[in-house]
Amino acid sequence: MNALTLWFHRMGSPPTFYAFAERWRPWFLWSGLLLTVVALAWGLFFTPADYLQGDSYRIIYIHVPSAWMGQFVFAVMAVSGFVALVWRIKLAEIVSLASAPIGATFTAIALATGSLWGRPTWGTYWVWDARLTSTLILLFLYFGVIGLSRAIEDRRKAARAAALLAIVGLVNIPIIQYSVYWWNTLHQPSSVRLFRGETTIDPSMLWPLLLMAVATKLYYAWSLLGRAQAMVLEQESGKDWVRQLATADRNA
């Protein structure tokens, strides 16, 4: 058995996972916070203003990483859900279940910051642009997964049901995106293609953005591990190691 599979097997044991999460969470949190501060300070104060949009473009340091995370977390949710369904690994169920609210929040942040930026730039909070619409549908997909998992009492069954829906959603996401682009170009000429600027972004603006992307991943790891810890404790509440943990806490 190689080191990686061994690690996966070890992580399958709740106490080991709990200890692992306990050890690594502070690292994720502090490195993520540090990167956020550096990236935001860099992005907000030390990069030049855009010649066309002025300072309002700086919202991309929140907006773009959130949008990336919205899609990334959905993929993580579906892939770990697939692992949970196929190999029945409890931890994968927990990762899939715990990811949904985080991803939904990132997607909502991306939509909210996008519409705040759209107001001064496009003159309206919302346009039925293909990109915006598919992000909105992504948020709805998240809501469906969260709603389904909350509606089923049994935690493991809820995790499996949500995992299946997430997989169906992941298969659908490219189709939805394609269809929405098709729809938009059919109905109106593409008047708004500001996002195409992403590839032609100046390096001085790109670096803080990439740092922010890493920072959001670290935050996600921190938040995910915390939620997973809570779920593990709930699931194992009768076990000895949890009791020991609780009494140790009380004595401390």
Added chain:
Amino acid sequence: MHADRDRRVRRMSLLAAPGALLRRDLLIAWRRRAEVLNPLLFALMVTALFPLALGPEAGQLARIAGGVAWVTVLLASLLSLDALFRSDLEDGGLDQWLVSGRSLPLLAGARLLGHWLTTGLPLTVAAPVLASMLGLPGDAALTLLAALALGTPVVSMVGGTCAALTAAMPRAGILLALMVLPLMVPVLVFGAGAVDAALTGVSPLAALLWLAAGLALALPLAPLACAAAIRISAQ
């Protein structure tokens, strides 16, 4: 000779259980004709509301007819999806599916086919009526008919999969809508887009082919997903 007969017997037995299930579902639907007609009546009624809300001007109605017809059909299908697996879960029927040793995807496929025959097909057949209520000209109405024929099976299959996931809940109406409607965006876009294209004189073939592609994708995958959902719900 012998092997050939064996193979034939096996193939028959492969389809025997799903066939019996489909016959049973259709028979039940026939005995409860009034109930089966409800989605159709719902669709007709909602369609009748649009001229009342927007004014009877035919040109204006025709312009939005494709979208109106598709949204109406989607909502009408949703209504009938909720109970698709519930009674079988409650009386232990789904457990029998699981322990029968028959192919679960085929059984699920038979149930989905039954749903389409009792909901999607009537709605498709009613398409000319919906079209004339909304003042759609002839070829656009034909396009709507074709789009519904290709799109409603996908609605039944994807919706049925979600319905299998919510089968254990006493009432899942809104939640089911929340799960199914985002997944139905492509069908809506291409379905309504086909009618729109026909209306503006562009060939609707592209959109129809996309719908057909979606159907070709859903046909093998949806029964598998639905079987997995049944496994999760029935455990």
